[in-house]
Amino acid sequence: MAEQDWLDSAGQPIHCTGKLRVLRENEEELRQVIKEACADALLMDVAPAYLRQHMEQLMAAIVAEAIEGTKSTNGADAMEQGEG
Known part of the structure; x- marks a missing residue:
């Protein structure tokens, strides 16, 4: 699989080497765990x-939870700063 750019919330490529390093490390760890889970299944x-469908649904649910968690955290930060 070709390496793709990670995009920020504005749709622009992320250039920060520290962020890219963490994102790539996380991706590699996730890839290994998913690979093992698929092999087991x-x-x-x-x-x-069915495995593909299940994994796609699982990933969509995890991303949705992460987005919702980020919104909750950002909202709490704004409230603490008197912005909410």
Whole structure:
């Protein structure tokens, strides 16, 4: 898989080497865990199409939770600063 740019909330590529390092390390760790989970599922005869669908739904749910958590945290920060 070709390396893609990570984009910030404005849709611009992230250039900060520290941020990119953390993002790439996290991606590699996640890739390894998912790879092992998929291999286990396939060894247990889970249908490949179902595995893909399940993993896509799982990822969508995790990202949605993270976004919601970020919104909650940002809202709390604004409240603490008298902005909310």
